[in-house]
Amino acid sequence: MIRIFLLIGSILAGLAVAGGAFASHALKNQLSDRALEIWETGIKYQMYHALALLFVALLLKSQENPPLPIVIAGFSFIIGIIIFSGSLYGLSLTGIKWLGAITPIGGVGFLIGWASLAIAVISKQ
Secondary structure, eight states: OHHHHHHHHHHHHHHHHHHHHHHHIITTTOEEEEEEHHHHHHHHHHHHHHHHHHHHHHHHHSSSOOHHHHHHHHHHHHHHHHIIHHHHHHHHHHHOOOHHHHHHHHHHHHHHHHHHHHHHHOOOO
């Protein structure tokens, strides 16, 4: 699990950097200011939660018997990035409004991840 979270977190962080650069150069003259703003929100949340995923991997590595909520947090962050950021990228590129309606589902994934980390801390004796 540690290697998987480190790998996925690293890839997602790198893709966030690449996506930000892509928007600054290739999309700057192609999208409206609002669409670029939406894209940027997706990039920010992707980077924040890719870093959180790396943190989860470090937590797993530091514990002999890590609590299940830490693993749940890692998967929740991955799912959150895919749904939250992915729907924002799609919305900004296509203008399809219903994509914005699924974005909060990804936000719930993020919240589950953070709550799971809190539960792991509280339940650790």
